Amino acid sequence: KAGVTQTPRYLIKTRGQQVTLSCSPISGHRSVSWYQQTPGQGLQFLFEYFSETQRNKGNFPGRFSGRQFSNSRSEMNVSTLELGDSALYLCASSGYTGELFFGEGSRLTVL
């Protein structure tokens, strides 16, 4: 059974640019969540999507947005990148058991 797949794994952007990250959940999972991980703040919740609807949102500025498609795949977008957005962005999917399974993450570096 394939796990959570995130693309791209690594990317470098400059301040002011925008970035889109993609996540394919485990087959059959309808909930997709996004987290930001940094050395100083640890793992912070960004948002959760379930059946194409945002079900929950963390305390991040509006520059961070996401969406989910009918096949449960999800994307997150960060606009007007800042140096502080450099982080590992993790996607997790969950099914009816409620257990979350994470992908390997997308490592974003903002220069």
Place this chain on the structure above:
Amino acid sequence: EDQVTQSPEALRLQEGESSSLNCSYTVSGLRGLFWYRQDPGKGPEFLFTLYSAGEEKEKERLKATLTKKESFLHITAPKPEDSATYLCAVQIETSGSRLTFGEGTQLTVNP
């Protein structure tokens, strides 16, 4: 506000030297407490979910327990390959799949 505190921040053990990691939490309406293992540069790997005080789960050299205020991850006779960061997270009843994470315990097992 939901809070999760893990201790110690870092732990060094000799191979075969058993120990415990602590996760204390303050939440309203706990649905579940999760343990993950994370290797450098990778996404968190799911280990256990505990749902009620008194519950215990085991996997190889790991055993997780839960009380009304804290959880312990016991590591019996650890091996160098158990070296990783161990993360604890809570999920509350009113927040969908959202997890609130602790800062983690970085475990190093020396041969």
